[in-house]
Amino acid sequence: MSSSVQRKRIRKSPEARRAEIVETAAVVALAEGLECLTLRRIADELAVRPGLISHYFPSVEDLVAEAFGTAAGAELEVLLPPVAEAPAAPAATTSAAGSVGAGAGASTPTGRLARFFARTSGEDYDGISRLWINARHLSRYRPPLRDRVAEQEAAWRGRLEEVIREGVECGEFRTEEPHVTAIQILVVLDGLGAHANTEDRGRPEAVTRMAVTTAERELGLPHGALTRDA
Numbered sequence: 001m002s003s004s005v006q007r008k009r010i011r012k013s014p015e016a017r018r019a020e021i022v023e024t025a026a027v028v029a030l031a032e033g034l035e036c037l038t039l040r041r042i043a044d045e046l047a048v049r050p051g052l053i054s055h056y057f058p059s060v061e062d063l064v065a066e067a068f069g070t071a072a073g074a075e076l077e078v079l080l081p082p083v084a085e086a087p088a089a090p091a092a093t094t095s096a097a098g099s100v101g102a103g104a105g106a107s108t109p110t111g112r113l114a115r116f117f118a119r120t121s122g123e124d125y126d127g128i129s130r131l132w133i134n135a136r137h138l139s140r141y142r143p144p145l146r147d148r149v150a151e152q153e154a155a156w157r158g159r160l161e162e163v164i165r166e167g168v169e170c171g172e173f174r175t176e177e178p179h180v181t182a183i184q185i186l187v188v189l190d191g192l193g194a195h196a197n198t199e200d201r202g203r204p205e206a207v208t209r210m211a212v213t214t215a216e217r218e219l220g221l222p223h224g225a226l227t228r229d230a
Contacts, residue, residue, distance in 0.1 A: 006096050018056045019039065020046065026074070030127050030130035034134050034145075037064050065144035068135045070153040075128045080116045083166065109164030114226045116160075120189060129193025129210045157182050174220030181218045188214050 012020070023212035024045050025037055039060055043050040057063040119125065139146035161182040175181045188211040195203065206213075212226050 014056075017052075021053060021056055021063070022066045022070050025063055026071040029064075029067045030071050030131055030205075034064050034068060034131070034138055037067055039063070059144075061142050061144045064138070064142065065148040068131065068145060069148040069152060071131060072128065072135075073155065076152075076156055076159060079119050080112065080156075080163065083161070101128070109163050109170065109172050110221075110225065112163050113167075113215060114228075116123075116163075117215070120211065121208055126193070129190075132190065133194060157186060158183060161166055164219065175218055181215075184218060185211055185215050 021042060025042050026039065028036055028045065037060065039053040039057065040050045042063070043053045046053075051064070051083060057066070084204060135145060135149050139149045157179075161178050164175065164178040164181055168175060168178060185218070192203075192207070192211060209227065213223075216220070216225055
């Protein structure tokens, strides 16, 4: 066979190429911040011309919004997957931030919340916390990003409220306002994220578990119920 014969170039579908661009932008956003997202930067990351990026995203504002939505949405799926996808965990479910044993049962509302808090109490969660702070600040001036922040806030709040309502229905939790309780938990987590973003010293345990303490109090659970097996 002649050496002049070249391999056939494989073209990606428009859907695959767009997804690749957004996923790359999400990685950059998590690592360096949304301000670092430019069409040229993502083109360099993918070793393509900037014109290709602008073909899919004529405005960098739309790419920034997509990148945040993708990163925040993916993190939610890891931290608090839908009920149908929650692991049964007959033995122990291990996460980067710790492990939740079968005492609570990772498929029960209590177990799912324990798993959620175990994953949001470690340094691995600080990255997404900083991204949320970054996005909320920039969204004041960027309408596409503001819409995506509101969308993700609703998604996170809805997923947490879903678990709380399930727990109330099966008798594990006691609260008359699952919606309000979900907001309270997320507000405390946001505050802890802001603290982690500005404080380098070790956080006292009482501060670290403020979100858990809030959840246990508002859901009528004894102290340690959401960390006993973590």
